[in-house]
Amino acid sequence: MKAFMTRRKSLLIAASAAVALGLSACGGGSGGSSSAPPVAEKPSFAADTTMAKLASAGKITIGSKFDQPLFGQKGLDGKPVGFDVEIGKAIAGKLGIPADKIEWVETVSANREEFIKQGKVDIIVATYTITDKRKNEVDFAGPYYEAGQALMVNKDNTTITKPEDVKGKKVCSVTGSTPASTIVEKYGAVLVPAATYSACLEPLRNKQVEAITTDNVILAGFVDKEPEAFKLASDQTFTKEPYGIGLKKGDTAFRSWINDQLEAFAKDGTYKKAWEATAGKVIKTVPELPAINRY
Ligand code: GLU
Numbered sequence: 001m002k003a004f005m006t007r008r009k010s011l012l013i014a015a016s017a018a019v020a021l022g023l024s025a026c027g028g029g030s031g032g033s034s035s036a037p038p039v040a041e042k043p044s045f046a047a048d049t050t051m052a053k054l055a056s057a058g059k060i061t062i063g064s065k066f067d068q069p070l071f072g073q074k075g076l077d078g079k080p081v082g083f084d085v086e087i088g089k090a091i092a093g094k095l096g097i098p099a100d101k102i103e104w105v106e107t108v109s110a111n112r113e114e115f116i117k118q119g120k121v122d123i124i125v126a127t128y129t130i131t132d133k134r135k136n137e138v139d140f141a142g143p144y145y146e147a148g149q150a151l152m153v154n155k156d157n158t159t160i161t162k163p164e165d166v167k168g169k170k171v172c173s174v175t176g177s178t179p180a181s182t183i184v185e186k187y188g189a190v191l192v193p194a195a196t197y198s199a200c201l202e203p204l205r206n207k208q209v210e211a212i213t214t215d216n217v218i219l220a221g222f223v224d225k226e227p228e229a230f231k232l233a234s235d236q237t238f239t240k241e242p243y244g245i246g247l248k249k250g251d252t253a254f255r256s257w258i259n260d261q262l263e264a265f266a267k268d269g270t271y272k273k274a275w276e277a278t279a280g281k282v283i284k285t286v287p288e289l290p291a292i293n294r295y
Pocket of ligand 1: 176177215
């Protein structure tokens with residue numbers, strides 16, 4: 001929480017600096033470059049592992065978000081950018097797969113488990129909270145980041161500062177996401193569901209809903225793009241959303257190998273570089289890799 005308050009302060013500073021300079025982050029200016037993680041030369045893996053299969057195929061399919069600034073957003077050139085994307089590229093690199101051999105597939109909140117189960121993607125890096133319920137269907141490496149649920153409101157809103165304030169009010173969130181369930185079950189909001197978070201922006205702007213709820217870092221990306229229109233309702237988060245890398249249930253060797261890579265990224269600076277090239281443009285404090293959960 002404290003760490004996020006610091007980050008939120010940085011966000012405010014960054015946002016007001018942009019305003020003061022007459023700059024706008026619109027158009028993908030922030031959270032948008034690549035840290036170009038290294039690509040291993042012919043790495044070798046035990047036969048029959050997913051690592052060996054992917055490495056010999058020389059390509060990988062990764063599910064990510066396409067409309068979330070800072071973590072996963074598709075650029076005009078068709079390539080996604082963001083912290084999740086950099087983590088995906090770094091993992092591919094350890095398999096000897098360069099960024100141009102990654103096939104990016106859009107995964108929205110509600111289709112992630114299915115896409116993994118159906119083999120439509122090899123892994124998912126998409127602001128994907130590790131939960132026990134989801135672990136019945138898929139496995140997770142990580143966590144590689146810990147976010148927390150927050151609320152975003154119109155800039156002129158003065159009535160919503162905490163989750164208790166949305167009781168009986170219309171709040172937009174995404175079907176299949178953890179924040180959508182929490183805001184209804186714990187705080188009694190009237191959910192206006194959407195397929196993606198970007199689809200919630202117009203209803204908020206038009207005051208068809210009073211707030212949007214999801215993870216603080218997703219909302220921070222939207223505020224950064226339109227600081228004159230939106231703000232976070234508060235610095236406080238009210239859940240813990242540990243982000244994991246989704247993969248096929250039961251593939252323990254692959255999960256444990258990805259966990260090893262995440263720990264290596266924290267040690268060799270790949271993690272920090274990935275942050276600084278993307279979300280770190282807005283959220284200045286570089287996070288620590290959370291303790292890996294090798295369940
Ligand atoms: N981290 C939350 C979740 O996995 C919200 C973000 C999202 O929907 O991707 O449900």
